[in-house]
Amino acid sequence: MSVRAVAKSVARPDTWRMSRAGDDPHDAADHEHGSELSETQLRVRALESILVEKGYVDPAALDVLIEAHETQIGPHNGARVVARAWVDPGFRRWLLTDSDAAIASLGYGGRQGEAMVALENTASVHNLVVCTLCSCYPVPVLGLPPVWYKSAPYRSRAVADPRGVLHDFGVELPADTEVRVWDSTAEVRYLVLPMRPAGTDGWEEAELARLVTRDSMIGAGLPKRPQDAR
Amino acid sequence: MNGAHDMGGAHGFGAVVPEPDEPVFHADWERRVLALTLAMGATGEWTLDAGRFARENRPPAEYLSKSYYQLWLAGLEQLLVERGLVTPAELAAGRSLRPATPLRRTLAAGDATGSLKRGRPTNREAPRPARFQVGDQVRAKNMHPLTHTRLPRYVRGHTGTVTRAHGCHVFPDSNAHGQGEDPQWLYTVSFPGRELWGAGADPTVTVSVDAFEPYLEPTP
Numbered sequence: 001m002s003v004r005a006v007a008k009s010v011a012r013p014d015t016w017r018m019s020r021a022g023d024d025p026h027d028a029a030d031h032e033h034g035s036e037l038s039e040t041q042l043r044v045r046a047l048e049s050i051l052v053e054k055g056y057v058d059p060a061a062l063d064v065l066i067e068a069h070e071t072q073i074g075p076h077n078g079a080r081v082v083a084r085a086w087v088d089p090g091f092r093r094w095l096l097t098d099s100d101a102a103i104a105s106l107g108y109g110g111r112q113g114e115a116m117v118a119l120e121n122t123a124s125v126h127n128l129v130v131c132t133l134c135s136c137y138p139v140p141v142l143g144l145p146p147v148w149y150k151s152a153p154y155r156s157r158a159v160a161d162p163r164g165v166l167h168d169f170g171v172e173l174p175a176d177t178e179v180r181v182w183d184s185t186a187e188v189r190y191l192v193l194p195m196r197p198a199g200t201d202g203w204e205e206a207e208l209a210r211l212v213t214r215d216s217m218i219g220a221g222l223p224k225r226p227q228d229a230r
Numbered sequence: 231m232n233g234a235h236d237m238g239g240a241h242g243f244g245a246v247v248p249e250p251d252e253p254v255f256h257a258d259w260e261r262r263v264l265a266l267t268l269a270m271g272a273t274g275e276w277t278l279d280a281g282r283f284a285r286e287n288r289p290p291a292e293y294l295s296k297s298y299y300q301l302w303l304a305g306l307e308q309l310l311v312e313r314g315l316v317t318p319a320e321l322a323a324g325r326s327l328r329p330a331t332p333l334r335r336t337l338a339a340g341d342a343t344g345s346l347k348r349g350r351p352t353n354r355e356a357p358r359p360a361r362f363q364v365g366d367q368v369r370a371k372n373m374h375p376l377t378h379t380r381l382p383r384y385v386r387g388h389t390g391t392v393t394r395a396h397g398c399h400v401f402p403d404s405n406a407h408g409q410g411e412d413p414q415w416l417y418t419v420s421f422p423g424r425e426l427w428g429a430g431a432d433p434t435v436t437v438s439v440d441a442f443e444p445y446l447e448p449t450p
Contacts, residue, residue, distance in 0.1 A: 040300055044259040046324030047307060048266060050316055054330035056273065060339035062265035068346055069264065070254050110349040111268075115396065132238035132382050134282055135298070140349075144264070146252050150298045152243040159238045159384060159437050160427055168246040179435045183238065185380045186416050186440035187352045188396055215248070 074143035077108050078191060079212035081118075081141055083205045086196040095193065096120055103141060103191075113140035113189050119182065120193045121219070126177050127192045128166070128219035130158035131184040138189035142217055149218065159183055169220050192219040199226045231283075231376055234290035238384040239427070260299040267306050272337040272345055276309050278352075279406035283378040284308045352400040354413035361415065361443055366392045368419060368446040370439075378406035381445040385437075388425050389449055393438060394418035401442055415443040 037045075051057045081103055085092040095102040099118040103109060109116075116138055119127040131137065132155045137145040148154050157165050162179050166172070173179065182190045194216040200208060203226075211229050215221025237243075255261045271281060284305035286293065296304065310316040320327050337345060362368055372387040373379070380402050396416040404412040423435030 040303065041257075041259045042324075043307075043321075044262050044266075044303060046321060047303070047310075047316075048262055049324055050320050050326050051266060051270070051310075053326040054316075056315065056330065056333060056336060057266060057269040058336065058339050061269055061337045061342045062262070064339050064342035065265040065268050065346070066261045068343060070261075073346070074254070110347040111345070112349065114349040114351040115353065115399075117394075132384075133235055133380060134286070144254055146249065147256075147298070148246050148248050151246065152237055152240070152294070153246045155237040156240040156243050157246070161432075162435060163432060165246055169248060175434075177434060179432070180420075181435065181437045183382065183437060183439045185382060186396075186402075186442065187399060188416070188418075188440050220246075220248075 069144055073139060075141075075212075075214035075217065076209075077106075077143075078138070078141035078214070078217045079209040080106055080205075081108070081191070082193055082212045082217065083209035085118075085193055086200075086208050087205050092193075099191070108140045110140050112136070113138045115187055116141070116189045116191055118191045118193050119180070119219075121195050123195070124176075124178055125180060126173050126219065127180045127182060127190075128158060128162050129182045129184065129190040129192060130155060132156070132159055133183075133185060136184035136187075136189065138191045141191055142214060146214070166220065169215060171220070171222060192217050194219075194223050197223050197225055231287060231378065232374055232383060233286045233288075234293040235286035236383050238382045263299045263303050263306070267302050268346075269337045269342075270306060270310070272335070274334045275313055275315065277400075277405045278350065279378060279400070279402040280408070281305060281309065282402070283406040284312075286378075353396075354398050354400060354411065356398045356415070357413055360395060362392050362395075362417060362446065362448075364392050364395055367449045368392055368417075368441075369449050370419065370441060371445055371447055373445070375403065377403065379403050379445075381441060382439060384426060385419075385421060385439055385441075388421055390419040390421035390425065390438075392417045393420045396440065399442070401444070403442070403444070417441055417443070417446070419446065 052059055081095065084106065085095050091102060095118045099116045100109065103116055121127055135145050135150040137149065154165065159181050162181050163173065184190060197211055211224040213221050213223060216223045271278065285301045293301065307321060311318055315331050317327065367389060369389045370381060370385040370387065373381065394417065398413040399416045400411040401414040404410055418438050419441045420436050420438040423431045423437060424433060426437060
């Protein structure tokens with residue numbers, strides 16, 4: 001068994017919660033206590049009741065915040081930015097030199113994307129973005145980060161073994177490709193501009209946007225190939 | 231602080247496991263925790279940096295055994311109690327037991343979208359000229375504050391090159407602890423992988439961090 005296979009087999013021990021894909025409200029621990037609701041669910045309910053009762057939070061504002069993150073703010077925004085850069089060389093130059101202004105011209109910006117920098121992947125350079133200290137992520141263009149981005153395996157290894165991390169995503173780069181890892185340690189948020197897939201000459205911007213995956217804009221994946229999208 | 235949150239270069243966590251077609255939230259309570267955290271953040275009763283410190287400042291075993299949104303919940307409860315806005319007895323009772331404390335402001339539903347759109351920019355006017363320029367060789371200080379910092383351990387003591395300058399920004403090390411924004415110059419510093427991880431490391435790798443000026447010193 002290779003080292004990597006061993007690592008995979010121990011990737012999700014029950015005690016390691018941050019690497020799990022979420023929190024099952026009906027997990028074993030809850031059944032042990034014979035409760036319908038987990039301790040976490042009860043704590044959250046209690047806290048929300050208190051904050052609403054005291055007038056610290058407006059329940060309607062909570063609903064707006066949730067709805068915004070589930071519908072308006074997501075990787076479909078970043079995909080539009082990338083597709084525009086693929087079809088419009090002027091926009092691409094603007095995006096790479098003044099990312100905030102270029103992204104704002106498509107209507108995106110704000111919380112956790114107050115200062116954004118786009119990083120261009122080329123035939124010789126591949127960029128990978130991480131936040132080793134927490135979960136910093138360009139939210140206006142990518143939405144909330146996936147669990148793996150916030151997990152210990154990714155945060156620990158992306159800076160020390162980026163090619164190993166890319167292997168976990170099924171991405172193998174040429175041996176001489178320069179790998180640039182960006183650890184988002186301050187308030188600058190990084191968006192990867194992936195390479196336009198071959199075989200897409202003449203494609204419309206909206207069609208191209210459908211090839212742009214969330215992972216490709218983090219650098220952990222590549223865009224879809226034309227044959228996978230049509 | 232040298233907490234469990236500072237994970238760069240740690241071993242033993244296994245492979246990254248992507249989740250196909252991952253939903254934005256995995257349980258309804260996660261939605262509520264995100265929204266409560268953002269709504270309370272908008273009151274201005276604490277800073278973004280204080281929020282981060284509240285999540286990371288806990289025993290490593292606790293940090294590692296909680297899920298992401300469980301950490302957010304714990305951080306939020308802690309901030310509310312520390313600032314006297316909610317008491318532990320109220321958290322235990324699940325209801326308000328005493329009058330509310332007047333807040334600086336609250337987030338109205340009509341302003342929630344606008345608040346997300348505006349964000350909270352951290353760039354500030356420069357109080358002094360920059361000490362470093364793009365192209366300078368710098369060393370990340372060998373420093374180990376007990377308080378909040380954004381200089382990860384894996385770069386401390388190592389030499390890199392300033393590759394970008396981002397102007398002046400709110401200094402998290404100060405702002406997390408009620409000591410004001412104390413704006414500092416912010417740079418991207420790029421380190422060869424071999425400088426960080428040794429001669430056997432992948433020669434094609436470069437790792438960049440965004441480092442505030444007080445984290446850096448000129449190379450001798």
